[in-house]
Amino acid sequence: MIYREAGQFKTSYKQDSAIFPILQDRIAIWFYLFVAFIVIPTFGSDFFLNSMMIPFLIFALAAIGLNVLTGYTGQISLGTGAFMGVGAYSCYKLTTYFPETNIILLVLLSGFFAAGIGMIFGLPSLRIKGFYLVVTTLAAQFFLEWCFIRVPWLYNYNPSGAIEVPQREAFGLIVTGPSASPSVRYLVVLSVVVFITWIVSNLIHGRLGRTWMMIRDMDIAAELIGVRPLQAKISAFAVSSYVAGVAGALMVFFWLGAAEVESFDVNHSFLILFMVIIGGLGSLVGSFLGAAFIWMLPIVIRTVPKMTGLDINASTVEQLNFMIVGALIIVFLIIEPHGLARLWAIAKQKLRVWPFPY
Secondary structure: OOOOOOOOOOOOHHHHOOOOOOHHHHHHHHHHHHHHHHHHHHHOOHHHHHHHHHHHHHHHHHHHHHHHHHHOOOOOOOOHHHHHHHHHHHHHHHHHHOOOOOHHHHHHHHHHHHHHHHHHHHHHHHOOOOHHHHHHHHHHHHHHHHHHHHOHHHHOOOOOOOEEOOOEEEOOEEEEOOOOOHHHHHHHHHHHHHHHHHHHHHHHOOHHHHHHHHHHHHHHHHHHOOOOHHHHHHHHHHHHHHHHHHHHHHHHHHHHOEEOHHHHOHHHHHHHHHHHHHHOOOOHHHHHHHHHHHHHHHHHHHHHHHHOOOOOOHHHHHHHHHHHHHHHHHHHHHOOOOHHHHHHHHHHHHHHHOOOOO
């Protein structure tokens, strides 16, 4: 009887169209933020922050970017990994030319370079769709990978071909480089992810988001009622690529510390697509659930056998991970296309009507 909206009256259109119209949802959001910003960095170990929370947040942000394009606009893409690379290399060049500028600002600015590249490769979506668009974005992935290798200016002519993160300070704290503490890096990543998620959520619930969903559901009918496919599709590619670019910059500067082109290969594009499919197409919550599931699954596979006394080597863990993820993708596509987000919504609905049957 706790999760009820009875007695919560709305007296304005603003209240009626709120992202979290139920009081209990707003309380839960503040509770999650309190745990994320206070409890986890205070009590979490360095291993927990470095190996679990920071990569989870980064991949969740990348999944949000792909969800904007695939889940909300219906444009399939296999170039997310490359757009993350554009953001990472752009941020690296910005730190070279503007060494005194706040690194967090440079991370946010690097996304605009990825957005510009995404808009260029999004132009074919005006004429093609489905399988042919997948091939186009896959070609963009391979072309950008080639650029990351063959254009030495991008990595400052480093003989190793890698980009190495310099030490930078923000607000009086060291936030990048080997001297940066995991808790500080985690808080920076968390702040950026929350900020970007808030912006994307407002876009989705606004006029632009409605045009995306109209294009996704029936593009011809949307065009007949006045929606411009050019504006809708290109804006979706821009927003998606921007978010992916910021995620790529965060991945290199606040997690890996150094990266080569293999960090942005097509495997990462598929990995992020799997997160979106398992988490739920067209759901921001699903992006977080999918990222948590995909990233935590190998850790669970390694940990549970050790707790039971079994010894499983790394190759077996990797193969089990592939098998489980592949099977779950098939199951979700057939049984529950909306993924973990739909299961979460069903659980909330059951809680609202409890103790009565759903």
